[in-house]
Amino acid sequence: xxxxxxxxxxxxxxxxxxxxxIASTREDMEAVNRLILSRSDSPVDMVPEVANHxxxxxxxxxxxxxxxxxxxxxxxxxGNGVRFAAAVEFMHNATLLHDDVxxxxxxxxxxxxxxxIWGNQASVLVGDxxxxxxxxMMVESGDLDALGVLSRAAAVIAEGEVFQLAKAGDLSATPxxxxxxISAKTAxxxxxxxxxxAKAGGADPLARKALAVYGRELGMAFQLVDDVLDxxxxxxxxxxxxxxxxxxxxxxxxxxxALQTASPEERRIIEVALGNADGGDVEFEAVLAIxxxxxxxxxxxxxxxxxxxxxRAALADIAPSEVRDILxxxxxxxxxxxx
Numbered sequence: 001x002x003x004x005x006x007x008x009x010x011x012x013x014x015x016x017x018x019x020x021x022i023a024s025t026r027e028d029m030e031a032v033n034r035l036i037l038s039r040s041d042s043p044v045d046m047v048p049e050v051a052n053h054x055x056x057x058x059x060x061x062x063x064x065x066x067x068x069x070x071x072x073x074x075x076x077x078x079g080n081g082v083r084f085a086a087a088v089e090f091m092h093n094a095t096l097l098h099d100d101v102x103x104x105x106x107x108x109x110x111x112x113x114x115x116x117i118w119g120n121q122a123s124v125l126v127g128d129x130x131x132x133x134x135x136x137m138m139v140e141s142g143d144l145d146a147l148g149v150l151s152r153a154a155a156v157i158a159e160g161e162v163f164q165l166a167k168a169g170d171l172s173a174t175p176x177x178x179x180x181x182i183s184a185k186t187a188x189x190x191x192x193x194x195x196x197x198a199k200a201g202g203a204d205p206l207a208r209k210a211l212a213v214y215g216r217e218l219g220m221a222f223q224l225v226d227d228v229l230d231x232x233x234x235x236x237x238x239x240x241x242x243x244x245x246x247x248x249x250x251x252x253x254x255x256x257x258a259l260q261t262a263s264p265e266e267r268r269i270i271e272v273a274l275g276n277a278d279g280g281d282v283e284f285e286a287v288l289a290i291x292x293x294x295x296x297x298x299x300x301x302x303x304x305x306x307x308x309x310x311x312r313a314a315l316a317d318i319a320p321s322e323v324r325d326i327l328x329x330x331x332x333x334x335x336x337x338x339x
Contacts, residue, residue, distance in 0.1 A: 017329040024326055025068040028082055032064050035086040039133045050114050050126040054093055057109035063193045064089045066218075066330070070197030070211050073323045080141045081200035087150060088193045090134035095157060095189075097127035102165060103248045104277070146196045153192035160184025164250065169275045171259060171267065173251035182223040183216075190219030210314050214327065217311035222334045224304035227252040234301050234338045236292045243284040249275030253303070255287075257296040266290045301338060308335050 022029075040051040064085035071081035099105070100113040101120045107113055115123040131154065138147040164181045167173045194215030198208045228234060230245040231254055245252050255274070259267060270290065273283045291297055308331035318324050 017326065017333045020326045021065055021069060021330065024072065024323060025065045028068045028072075028085070029061065029065060031082045032068070032085045032089070035082060035137075036089060039086065039090070039137065040130075042129070046118065046122055047126055047129055050097070050118050050122055051093070051130060053111075053114050053117070054096060054108065057111050059093075059109055061089065062222075063092055063189060066190070066215065066327075067193045067197035067200075069323055069327055070194045070203075070215075071201035073211070073318065073321065073327065074198060074201030074203040074207065079200070080143055080146070081197060083137045083141045084146060084150075084196040084200055085193075087134040087137045088189065088196070090130045090137075091150065091154060091157075092189060094127040094130040094134070095161075095185075097123045097130070098161070102161065103244075105244070105248075143199070146199055149192050149196050149199075153188045156184045156188045160188070167251050169249040170251055171271060171274075173256055175253060175256055178251060178253050178256055179220075182220060182227075186223035186226075187216045187219030190222065191216035194218075207318060210318060214311050214314040217307045217314060218331055218334060221304045221307035221311065221331055224253065224300055224307065225334055225338045227254060228297050228300050228304070228338045231288055231291060231297060234297055236288050236297050243279070246273055246284060246287060247275070247277050247279050253300045254291050254296040257299050258291050258294050261294050262290055301335070304335050304338075308332065 036055060037052075040048050040055060042048055067085040067088050068081055071084075096108060097114060100108055100115050101123050105113050106116055113123075114126070118126075135147070135151065135154075138150055141147070160181050160183070163177075164185065167177055167181065191212050192215070195208060195212035198211035203211065227245065230242055230252070232242050246255070251274075255270060259270060262270065269286050273279050273287050276283065311331045312328055315324060315328055
């Protein structure tokens with residue numbers, strides 16, 4: 001996807017911050033995109049067809065931009081920084097292909113999910129191909145330490161997926177269960193993205209740790225907001241692309257919090273709607289009313305804000321610079337999406 005089109009992904013949401021991040025990583029993102037296109041190629045026609053179906057659909061490219069910005073914070077993103085950013089994006093896209101199969105999703109990034117066109121088997125296998133390419137690029141970098149960071153992240157992400165699957169529709173799921181899931185599924189890749197970026201830029205161990213903490217806290221905030229957005233945002237208003245988590249039976253924090261104080265009748269309403277793939281607006285609105293009644297969305301947003309603040313705090317000892325200021329403002333973008 002051309003870098004120019006990235007700005008369109010952020011229209012109406014903290015444009016100042018994201019415009020600055022896009023501008024600061026523009027040249028390196030062009031190199032990342034060229035690398036992504038070249039490494040998506042294969043003599044097996046179906047591989048680039050499936051891969052490019054997802055890649056061309058866009059996406060915010062936030063993770064690779066964070067990798068590049070973290071590298072630039074301490075030096076330059078050229079060389080390994082570009083490889084690491086492309087590897088991070090390949091890992092992210094691989095998890096999306098796999099997620100759509102696990103969740104039986106029909107849509108991804110505003111277009112039919114790859115599984116609905118080529119089938120589940122092809123989606124899983126092309127996801128595996130992208131993971132393989134990600135690790136191959138890491139090997140080619142010659143940085144065994146960074147390879148270890150992303151390899152461990154891949155294992156943790158898979159564990160998080162399995163744990164989420166085990167907890168689907170489980171009304172006894174706790175906030176601690178939820179935190180474990182999003183820490184593994186989402187925050188781990190954000191953490192790896194900023195850590196390997198810092199390493200590519202030549203950060204010392206303390207600075208590298210600070211960027212890893214920044215990425216983890218940012219990832220936690222990002223996922224919490226995503227889970228609020230699935231119920232229409234902080235105001236809980238019915239809109240398009242809402243309710244997927246409910247229909248897929250995902251025990252996200254708004255649901256878990258509501259269940260802790262809901263009446264038996266309300267719990268029954270939630271239980272019936274959870275995992276009901278055929279549920280419509282009536283079922284969704286009934287659950288949404290319960291979430292609003294008990295302030296579950298507001299509580300989830302408050303937690304997201306705490307993680308966003310922790311991400312900003314992680315940068316406290318990093319020397320001031322334009323890139324640091326941009327990274328400092330990114331958590332605000334993540335939380336502002338929900339308002």
